[in-house]
Amino acid sequence: MNIENTKAQMKKGVLEFCILSILSHGENYPSEIIEKMKEAKLIVVEGTLYPLLMRLKNDGLLSYRWEESTSGPPRKYYKLTPVGEQFLKELDTTWKELVEAVNKTTNRTSQNG
């Protein structure tokens, strides 16, 4: 048992939320997403991001378009669908509730019996 493992576990479910949030500000292709996550101190690797994007796309939360690149293979630019935007709103609420719940258990003793 170590902190790194726990940190990885805490990230589960949160990545989805972060990625949708990033895409809610505009189109991005995977490498850009990884870069923006890194800026926020959330390290994500390709093996994590690609399956996640595929999952979100298959569930109708994301759509993408191909765009040629002058420095390599074409890129997949992802963006939110209306369903994705709705889902993001719910995730936002879910996240806030979780933060509040964690704060309750960690700050307060709740020793009332």
Place this chain on the structure above:
Amino acid sequence: MNIENTKAQMKKGVLEFCILSILSHGENYPSEIIEKMKEAKLIVVEGTLYPLLMRLKNDGLLSYRWEESTSGPPRKYYKLTPVGEQFLKELDTTWKELVEAVNKTTNRTSQNG
């Protein structure tokens, strides 16, 4: 893909933190922990809690003592070990960093190229 599933995923790793926090305020037996989590709107079931407590105990973060009960079988009262207290401090930092990281990706656009 639904919110409930995502909620379950977000809880991963966070439960450990919450349980250690609750126990940092004093001894508790599993049913009490479930009750306190429920008060904070974090629903945890036995099948989740028992293996988790056992894991934390095997890793030296928790210890327990048996206590007789007048209303059923004896109870296992868990409490933090010194190692557990140290680990909790690190988890506290980890959690704060995660919250900050998520807030960065969700509030700011970070559109700088």
Place this chain on the structure above:
DNA sequence: TGTAGTACCTTGTATCACATAGTACTAAAA
């Protein structure tokens, strides 16, 4: 002996992040 309530424990499943390896496109050099 039987029933209800409480408490602890185990097994199997689904999901997810990650390590690792592979495929494919562009550009530059031989």
Place this chain on the structure above:
DNA sequence: TTTTAGTACTATGTGATACAAGGTACTACA
């Protein structure tokens, strides 16, 4: 054309974890 380097997308296998479902065991009461 072939080779090498860089960029980008994809697939497979592993470990960790929350949960559903079922099981065991103790106490109190009829």
